[in-house]
Amino acid sequence: MARNTPHPATMAAQALGWIDEGTGAVVLPVHTATTFLRDADNQYRRGRGYGRADNASYDQPEALITALEGGAASLVFASGMAAAAAVFRSLPPGAHIVAPRVMYWALRRWLGAQAESGALAVDFVDMISLDALRVAVKPGKTKLVWIETPANPLWSITDIAGAAEIAHSAGALLAIDSTAASPVLTRPLSLGADIVMHSATKYLNGHSDVIAGSLTTATKDEFWQRLVAARSGDGAILGGFEAYLLLRGMRTLYPRVERACRSAQKIAERLAAHQKVAEVLYPGLPSHPGHTIAARQMQGGFGGMLSIRVKGGEAAAIAAAAKVEIWKRATSLGGVESLLEHRASIEGAGTPVPPDLLRLSVGIEDPDDLIADLETALG
Ligand code: PLP
Numbered sequence: 449m450a451r452n453t454p455h456p457a458t459m460a461a462q463a464l465g466w467i468d469e470g471t472g473a474v475v476l477p478v479h480t481a482t483t484f485l486r487d488a489d490n491q492y493r494r495g496r497g498y499g500r501a502d503n504a505s506y507d508q509p510e511a512l513i514t515a516l517e518g519g520a521a522s523l524v525f526a527s528g529m530a531a532a533a534a535v536f537r538s539l540p541p542g543a544h545i546v547a548p549r550v551m552y553w554a555l556r557r558w559l560g561a562q563a564e565s566g567a568l569a570v571d572f573v574d575m576i577s578l579d580a581l582r583v584a585v586k587p588g589k590t591k592l593v594w595i596e597t598p599a600n601p602l603w604s605i606t607d608i609a610g611a612a613e614i615a616h617s618a619g620a621l622l623a624i625d626s627t628a629a630s631p632v633l634t635r636p637l638s639l640g641a642d643i644v645m646h647s648a649t650k651y652l653n654g655h656s657d658v659i660a661g662s663l664t665t666a667t668k669d670e671f672w673q674r675l676v677a678a679r680s681g682d683g684a685i686l687g688g689f690e691a692y693l694l695l696r697g698m699r700t701l702y703p704r705v706e707r708a709c710r711s712a713q714k715i716a717e718r719l720a721a722h723q724k725v726a727e728v729l730y731p732g733l734p735s736h737p738g739h740t741i742a743a744r745q746m747q748g749g750f751g752g753m754l755s756i757r758v759k760g761g762e763a764a765a766i767a768a769a770a771k772v773e774i775w776k777r778a779t780s781l782g783g784v785e786s787l788l789e790h791r792a793s794i795e796g797a798g799t800p801v802p803p804d805l806l807r808l809s810v811g812i813e814d815p816d817d818l819i820a821d822l823e824t825a826l827g
Pocket of ligand 1: 527528529530552555596600625627628646647648649659660661780781
């Protein structure tokens with residue numbers, strides 16, 4: 449590889465190698481200004497006017513996410529939900545969209561509410577099967593197909609290239625929640641997706657101390673302009689300090705995700721043979737129904753997320769969760785510390801999640817400690 453086109457891990461470690469021109473600092477300052485000086489002739493030649501639309505602290509994290517995703521441009525948001533909502537709010541009123549049945553539950557609920565109010569027409573389909581998507585899209589009417597892969601919390605896999613082909617042939621955009629894969633494992637734009645969304649709260653930041661979201665687009669077109677307008681119009685902006693923390697987290701994205709993947713694979717294999725575990729849901733196991741597609745579209749591992757179904761049902765699952773010491777019983781994912789959660793308790797009525805399921809977010813601790821803790825908790 450030529451010296452001037454470094455590998456993504458190098459770009460991330462050096463945050464693209466930006467240096468503060470004035471001081472030579474290898475870390476850029478946090479910009480706190482909410483307003484910017486006009487030129488004497490009333491122009492804003494430096495390109496920034498007001499802090500809700502413009503923040504210099506976004507430049508470096510947005511440029512880095514764009515480089516890692518291989519996109520045209522990125523926007524950071526106040527949360528993953530704000531990023532996702534900006535996509536849907538940029539569609540024409542009442543637009544038809546197709547979304548997965550298994551997806552991040554709060555976004556599924558939000559989309560359901562949009563459908564009820566008439567703001568969107570939403571069909572939820574099983575995205576494991578491209579046949580179901582093919583049937584659901586309405587050529588000329590469907591404006592957007594939303595997918596999530598691996599999909600939280602069953603870690604089911606959607607064929608990104610196949611979904612892109614179906615969306616495009618119907619005249620729709622393909623947007624993907626790629627939070628669980630991170631750009632380390634999957635680059636959806638190279639497989640035909642138009643928009644990549646991350647809950648940057650998770651792997652991109654990686655330290656459970658920032659709520660943030662991002663969107664990256666394949667082209668800087670008219671829809672991109674709508675996303676820019678949605679962020680400043682709705683005002684769901686990230687603070688400058690949070691943008692700095694996000695960038696700091698992204699510098700270690702590659703070693704964190706690589707280690708989490710290795711540990712998750714080891715944990716999945718060990719638990720698959722455990723007598724108290726009914727099933728392990730992890731795309732890295734050959735028994736997983738999405739394994740072949742995942743192996744094709746994920747590079748370097750299958751992610752740090754897995755779920756287990758505990759023999760004995762809901763009560764046994766909750767009892768096992770009560771006994772962990774190293775794993776922390778908490779929601780969220782993608783941080784350096786391992787988290788475990790009884791997922792159905794969070795999602796409530798109507799969830800597709802079985803009641804005996806525990807969701808595991810594997811951190812960067814020693815995997816043998818994580819396995820020992822789980823084996824003790826399972827009994
Ligand atoms: N997408 C996925 C897969 C998530 O796990 C989450 C949060 O858990 C979100 C989106 C929402 O992101 P945020 O909490 O940053 O709004």
